[in-house]
Structures are given as structure tokens and as C-alpha cells.
Amino acid sequence: MSSSLSSLLITFTAALLAVAFSQPTYPNCNLTFSCGPIINITYPFTGGDRPAYCGLPHFALTCRNNITELIQDSVAYRVLQLDQTQRTLILSRSDLYNNTCPSEFHNTTLNSTFFSSDGPLNEALTLFYGCNTSGMTVRPYNLFTCNTTGLNFTDAYHLIGPVPRDPILSIVSCSMSVSVPVLRAAGNRLTNSQLSLGEALMQGFSVNYSDPYQRLCSECSRLGAQCGFDSVMGQPVCICGDRPCPVSLTLPPEGSPNATRPLLENNSNLGRNIGLPIGGAVLAGVGLGWLIFYCRQRRKQRLAAQSAQAASKEISTEASSKPLSTPPSTQFAKSIPSYPSSNSDLGRDSTYYGVQVFSYAELEEATDNFSTSRELGDGGFGAVYYGVLPDGRVVAVKRLYENNFKRVEQFMNEVGILTRLRHQNLVTLYGCTSKRSRELLLVYEYVPNGTVADHLHGKRANSGLLSWAVRLNIAIETAEALAYLHKSDIIHRDVKTNNILLDNDFHVKVADFGLSRLFPNDVTHVSTAPQGTPGYVDPEYYQCYQLTEKSDVYSFGVVLIELISSLQAVDTNRHRHDINLANMAINKIQNHTLHELVDSSLGFETNSIVRRMATLVAELAFRCLQQERDMRPSMEEVLEALRGIQNEDLNAHKVEIVDILVDEDTEPLKGGVTPPSPDSVSTEKWASGSAPNSSG
Known part of the structure; x- marks a missing residue:
């Protein structure tokens, strides 16, 4: 009876606990939506491989014949462009795409909570249908014919801008009108007869979109999780792996001191969902337990003395047979090389x-x-894996390739350095395995949006998300991280775009400190064998074996050129003089051919603002890439210059200009002032476009 009741108790309790821990799952939110030219789209959009719970209901995309569509108020719109960095869309009415005579007549209305087409980029366009112009001595301008099946619409015309109170137009009787915005540039060309009405409609109109839960979802991303939407609860949800995170996000009341920052709270719904079934299981267990308590208690009493005697005998035997000096974990000592001991045994x-x-x-x-x-x-030291810890944290686990002495040294070095650093643009180390573990593993926060290298010339290079503004911000945040390291007497020693991670908002997390060195306060350099990645290594460090903070500055100069050009630091497929990107960039700058270096997608040739700012960043990179380290600015000066470029406050920050372009738009930039940096020796030598001691 005791055995059967125990089995019943276990079965019943297990069933209730299974109910208790059954939570909704949200798989595949790490997947992106791609369709034709619209690729790698993430939250708040859904569609394709991205299930509906991975974004907001108003942002559902569909893909048909490589054409992306967004439906709003029963009207379908073609998505011509989608920029998740700027949160903008270019939409074109599907029913008016290459067609000026729709079968149904709807005005263009978008949900103002999420979308806005009001802005300087658009112009109002009104289409009038079924107009009676017969017998008029003055007929409306911009007439076109529309023979829609089932409707006797012949005369129609369009009007750019607000509908005027024109006495000629007021006497024109029209059966129907449709309002739709068009891009202002297309409207101007339509007015000047440079575009047809159909062509202007096909170019679409600009839309800004917003996420009312953006603050919540940014906090969710900060935790390394993904944001989704629970349509049953009607609220956003933080997803860790494919489960709800064990926290919920709520906004403080407007006007409160913390109103700008979401609050992390225990997930009360999760607590209720789990707590009630567990409570029932406990009560059921108590009831069934009392039924078997009496039988088991008597049996325990009979066995108690016998068990105590057996245990005592076993302990005595073990104590007499086990040597007191046996070291722990001898099986690991054979497989893992020795390492100098520390005060705290990892x-x-x-x-x-x-x-x-x-x-x-x-x-x-x-x-x-x-x-x-x-x-x-x-990378060169190990593979990185996506993982979800039992507590719900999403992590990146770095698995070192070899457990030799050198790897253990780098392992301990990275742990020691990262644990003393705290900066919003440095990756956070959550933990590690023991140095005596079967393998050496480092556990970092998961940064979900890949590396800068991925977006510039890797698997995400066609996403089109790295606009000039985003690239400049990446440069600034990377410079902030490196300047912080240098202030902390740490040299990164492996600065490259593969080690610059990006979150979903394209904020920077600098990673990989296996080669980093603590820099003594009382010396100017450290003599050490050159280490790093080809194409990024400081040439003076390589030649003289002297590592300084300026070695990081040189590597960052290569990163700046990558951000400008979208080219790899080393590419053997390029001409032999251009295999090394740093040499290629110096040659282009000296020969006044910067336009051949800049990524054409940035609008360097057509946008004067981008042209000017990219020129200034190229000048700054030129200074960072000087062969002699004393000619390079410090990381703090680099950061100050980048902020000045971003703020377009050139005089205040004294950003020096190199004569790179022979272009009227940049002509006023050629008379730059002397930079405040004491490192900028003999600046007149390179202000005219020639770099002393630079490699050709």
C-alpha cells in the first residue's frame, strides 16, 4: 500500500508541476524577414520566417514574388525601402503602382500611433476621377483618361499640393477623389513634366515609423533578450531563448523621477501561473503524504538503528583507508598544464x-x-556559441581551442582585465570555467546584431542598415571604449571590426581582450613580440617590438577606413599595391582620389554633408595611420575630433583639415587650423596632402 500510494503521489505531483511550468514559447524570433531587396528585418516587423509574436501587429510584412507588402486599413503598400536605423520606410500604394486607375477608391490613411507621412520629404497629391469637363472653354490641367471596368470614368486629372479654391476647378463636377502623398522630388518632376503620373506614384512616399514600446524593448535588448508581443495580454514580452524572461518590463508613471527608464520587475504573471499549480500540488502531496506517513514511520523506526550502525562502520573504514595527503582533482592535473597559482584558486x-x-x-x-x-x-583563439543559462540569461560562450599554457595565460588575462572594467561600450563578462576545467570557457553577455565586419563586408553586408550616421556613431562609441581602456592603463592590442559587436540599436560593444596588456604607469612602452591581426598591426610595433597606446590608435585608423570604404583590412584579390587597406587609403588620400575609396552607397558624390564629414574622418584616419607613433594623436584626441565632426562644430574642436578633394563643395575646408595635439609635429608637411614617413 505504501509503495502504490507513493507512486500515486509522485505521478499526481509531476502532472501538476508539468502544468505549473508550462509557459508559452516564442521560438524563431532570432530569425529575420527577407524578401527581394528588403533583407534582415527584425523587431518590430514580422512575417516570413518571423512569427507574429516576434513583433507588433501593425508591422506584419508579407512577401509575394519578391515584393514586400505592408497592409494598413485594408490598403496594401509596397515596401520599396526599409531603414531600421533611421526608422523610415518608402511605401507605394500597391493598387496605384504602375496604375493610375484603381478598382477601388481609398484615401491613404496610416495609423498615426505607429506611422507618419507628414514631413518635408513628401508632397500631397490628389487624383480626381469621373470629372465632367465637356462644354468647358477652359479645361483643367493635368488631365488623364481612366477607363475603369464597370465605371464610366473618362476624364480625370491630378493636382499637386493643397486643393485650391479655384473658380475654374469649382465648377468641375467629379465623382471621386483619392489623396496619396508622393515624394516631393517626384512631385516637382511631375509638375515639370519630367515624370509621368504613373512614374511619380511608383516612387512612393516617405514614412517614419515608431514603436510605442521602444523604451521597454531597448531595456530588453540591454538584457541580451529579444522583444516580442503577447497578443493575448496585449503587451510586449521579453524573450530569453524561446521563453519569456523571468522579469517583466514596465514603465514608471509619466513625470516620475525615473520616467525615462523602464523598471525591471519579477514577472508577476509567471509567478501566478506557476504558483497556483504548485500550491495545489503541495496540498495534494500533503494529503496523500499523511496516508502513507504512519506506515513509513514504523518502518523507519525499525531500520533506524541498523542504518546508523552501517553508516558508522562505513565512515570508520573509509577514514582508515584514505591517505590524508591525496590532492584533489588529480584526473585534471594530468590533462591540464600547470599554471602559476594565485591567491584565489579559480x-x-x-x-x-x-x-x-x-x-x-x-x-x-x-x-x-x-x-x-x-x-x-x-577567431584565432576559439569559437563562440549562443547559449541560454538556466536562469534565462542569453549568453555567448567562447570556447578556447587549446588548453596549453599559452591559452591558459590568455584565458586568465582576459578574465583579469574584463572583471576590472565597466563601460557601456565594452562587452560584459558574466563568468568562466575553472582553469582546471575540461575546457577553458568564457561566458559573455550576448550581443545580438553581429560584428561591424559582418555589416561592412560579411554576411550582413547587403542589409543597407549602416548609413553614414550609424557608421560615425560606431566610430565614436568605439573610440570612447578605447579611450576608457587607455585611461585604465590597458592596451587592447587587437582592435579590428571583427571585435566590435553591435546590439539591435547598433550600439557598440568592444570585445576580445585575450591579447590585451596592462600598461605600467612608469614606462613609455612595453617590449613584447608583435601580436595581432594582419592589416591592423602598428608597423612601428612590428619593427621595433615596442607596444604603446598609439598601437591601438593605428589599428583604430584602419577601422575608420573600413567604415568609410566597406573594404576589408587585407584582401589578396585587390591589386598588389592595395592588398593592405591602410596603404591603399594613404595613397588615395595623397593622390586626392578619396572618392575612389568611399563606399558609393553612402552618397559621397551626391550628398555634400556626407562628403564633408567623410572627408574629415578620412583626414583623422590619415593621422592615425602615420608610420611614426609620435605623429599619431592620442585616443582621447581622436574621440574629441570625432565628436566635433558629428556636431559639425569644427572651430570649437579645432579639427584640422587635409587637402583631400579638389571640389568646390569642400574648398572652404582647406584652410584648417593647427590641431591642439602635441603629437601633431610638423603638420605643415602633411596639411598639403603628403604624409611624412608614410608607406606607399
Whole structure:
């Protein structure tokens, strides 16, 4: 009876707990929407491979014949462009695309909570149908014919701008009108007869979109999670992996001191959903437990003395047979090389330098046994895997390739450096395995949007999301991180676009500190064998074996050129003189051919603002890439110059201009002032376009 009641108790409790822990799942929100030229689209949009709960209901996209459509108020719109950085769309009415005679007549109305077409880029266009112009001595301008099936509409005309109170137009009787915005440039060309009405409609109109939950979702991204939407609850949800995160996000009341920042709270719905079934399971367990308590209690009493005697005997035997000097974990000592001991043994403490020490088993489970489908990328030191910890945190797990002495040194170096740093543009280290573990693993916050290299010339290069404004902001935030490192007496030593991660809002997280060095306060350089990535290594460091902060400045100069050109730092497919991007950039700048270097998608040739700012960034990169380190600015000066370029406050920040372009639009920029940097020696030598000691 006792055995059967125990089985019943276990079965019943397990069933209730299964109900308790059954939560809604949100798989595949890491996937993107792609259709024709619209690619890699994420929250708040859904459609294609992205399920409806991965975004907001008003942002559902469909794909038909490589054409992306967005439906609003039963009207379908073609999505011609989608810029998630600027949060803008170019839409064209599907029923008016290459067609001036729709079968149904609807005005263009968008939900003002999410979309706005009011702005300087658009112009109002009104189409009038079924107009009676017979017998008129003065006929309306811009007439066109519309023979719609089933409707006797012949005369029709269009009007750009507000409908005027014109006595000629007021006597024209029209059966129907449709209002639709068009791009102002297209409207001007239509008025000047440079475009037909159909062509102007096909060019569409500009729309700004907004997410009312943006503040909540930004906080969600900060946690390394993804934002979705629970249509049942009618509210956003933070998704960790494919489950709701164990926190909920709420906004403080407007006007409160913390109104601009979302609050993290325990997920009360999750608590209620789990708590009630668990409570029922506990009560049921108590009831059934009392039924078997009496039988089991008597049995325990009979076995108690016998068990105590057996346990005592076993302990005595073990104590007499086990040597007192046996070292722990001898099986690991054979497979892992020795390493100088520290005051805090990473293999024994639950934390090390303040970060958590994980077991190999729990990280193996978090990454699905290091499945290849979870691999995020790999570098010279190890592969990185996507993982979800038992507490719901989404993480990136770096798995070092070899457990030799050098790898252990780099492992300990990265742990030691990262745990003493706190900056919004540096990746956060959550923890690591013991140095005596089966493998050396580092656990970082998960940064979901890939690397800058991915977006410039990798698998995300065709996304079109890296506008000039985004690239400049990436440069500034990377410079902020490096300037912070240098103030902390740390040299990164491996600055490159593959080590600059991006979150969903394209904010920077600088990563990979395996090669970093602590820089003594009382020396000007450290003598060490050159290490780093080809194409980014400081040539003076390579030649003289002297590592300084200016070595990072040189590498950052290469990153600036990559941001301008979208080219790789080293590419053997280029002409042999251009294989090294730094040499290529210096040659282009000296030969006044910067336009050949700048990525054509940035609008360098057509946008005077982009042309001017890109020229200034190229000048700054030119200074960073000087062969002699004393000719390079400090990272703090680089940061100040970039901020000045962003603010277009050139005089206040004394940004020096190099004569790069022979262009009327940039002519006023050629008489730059002397930079405040003491490192800028003999600036007159390169102000005219020639760099001393630069490689050709």
C-alpha cells in the first residue's frame, strides 16, 4: 500500500508541476524577414520566417514574388525601402503602382500611433476621377483618361499640393477623389513634366515609423533578450531563448523621477501561473503524504538503528583507508598544464575576481552540447556559441581551442582585465570555467546584431542598415571604449571590426581582450613580440617590438577606413599595391582620389554633408595611420575630433583639415587650423596632402 500510494503521489505531483511550468514559447524570433531587396528585418516587423509574436501587429510584412507588402486599413503598400536605423520606410500604394486607375477608391490613411507621412520629404497629391469637363472653354490641367471596368470614368486629372479654391476647378463636377502623398522630388518632376503620373506614384512616399514600446524593448535588448508581443495580454514580452524572461518590463508613471527608464520587475504573471499549480500540488502531496506517513514511520523506526550502525562502520573504514595527503582533482592535473597559482584558486571558488565560475556541464547544456547550429563565429583563439543559462540569461560562450599554457595565460588575462572594467561600450563578462576545467570557457553577455565586419563586408553586408550616421556613431562609441581602456592603463592590442559587436540599436560593444596588456604607469612602452591581426598591426610595433597606446590608435585608423570604404583590412584579390587597406587609403588620400575609396552607397558624390564629414574622418584616419607613433594623436584626441565632426562644430574642436578633394563643395575646408595635439609635429608637411614617413 505504501509503495502504490507513493507512486500515486509522485505521478499526481509531476502532472501538476508539468502544468505549473508550462509557459508559452516564442521560438524563431532570432530569425529575420527577407524578401527581394528588403533583407534582415527584425523587431518590430514580422512575417516570413518571423512569427507574429516576434513583433507588433501593425508591422506584419508579407512577401509575394519578391515584393514586400505592408497592409494598413485594408490598403496594401509596397515596401520599396526599409531603414531600421533611421526608422523610415518608402511605401507605394500597391493598387496605384504602375496604375493610375484603381478598382477601388481609398484615401491613404496610416495609423498615426505607429506611422507618419507628414514631413518635408513628401508632397500631397490628389487624383480626381469621373470629372465632367465637356462644354468647358477652359479645361483643367493635368488631365488623364481612366477607363475603369464597370465605371464610366473618362476624364480625370491630378493636382499637386493643397486643393485650391479655384473658380475654374469649382465648377468641375467629379465623382471621386483619392489623396496619396508622393515624394516631393517626384512631385516637382511631375509638375515639370519630367515624370509621368504613373512614374511619380511608383516612387512612393516617405514614412517614419515608431514603436510605442521602444523604451521597454531597448531595456530588453540591454538584457541580451529579444522583444516580442503577447497578443493575448496585449503587451510586449521579453524573450530569453524561446521563453519569456523571468522579469517583466514596465514603465514608471509619466513625470516620475525615473520616467525615462523602464523598471525591471519579477514577472508577476509567471509567478501566478506557476504558483497556483504548485500550491495545489503541495496540498495534494500533503494529503496523500499523511496516508502513507504512519506506515513509513514504523518502518523507519525499525531500520533506524541498523542504518546508523552501517553508516558508522562505513565512515570508520573509509577514514582508515584514505591517505590524508591525496590532492584533489588529480584526473585534471594530468590533462591540464600547470599554471602559476594565485591567491584565489579559480578551480575552487564559486566566484573569481567577482565573476561566476561555471561548470563545464552547465555550459555544455546551455549551448546544446556546443551544437554547430549554435555557433556564432570563430577567431584565432576559439569559437563562440549562443547559449541560454538556466536562469534565462542569453549568453555567448567562447570556447578556447587549446588548453596549453599559452591559452591558459590568455584565458586568465582576459578574465583579469574584463572583471576590472565597466563601460557601456565594452562587452560584459558574466563568468568562466575553472582553469582546471575540461575546457577553458568564457561566458559573455550576448550581443545580438553581429560584428561591424559582418555589416561592412560579411554576411550582413547587403542589409543597407549602416548609413553614414550609424557608421560615425560606431566610430565614436568605439573610440570612447578605447579611450576608457587607455585611461585604465590597458592596451587592447587587437582592435579590428571583427571585435566590435553591435546590439539591435547598433550600439557598440568592444570585445576580445585575450591579447590585451596592462600598461605600467612608469614606462613609455612595453617590449613584447608583435601580436595581432594582419592589416591592423602598428608597423612601428612590428619593427621595433615596442607596444604603446598609439598601437591601438593605428589599428583604430584602419577601422575608420573600413567604415568609410566597406573594404576589408587585407584582401589578396585587390591589386598588389592595395592588398593592405591602410596603404591603399594613404595613397588615395595623397593622390586626392578619396572618392575612389568611399563606399558609393553612402552618397559621397551626391550628398555634400556626407562628403564633408567623410572627408574629415578620412583626414583623422590619415593621422592615425602615420608610420611614426609620435605623429599619431592620442585616443582621447581622436574621440574629441570625432565628436566635433558629428556636431559639425569644427572651430570649437579645432579639427584640422587635409587637402583631400579638389571640389568646390569642400574648398572652404582647406584652410584648417593647427590641431591642439602635441603629437601633431610638423603638420605643415602633411596639411598639403603628403604624409611624412608614410608607406606607399
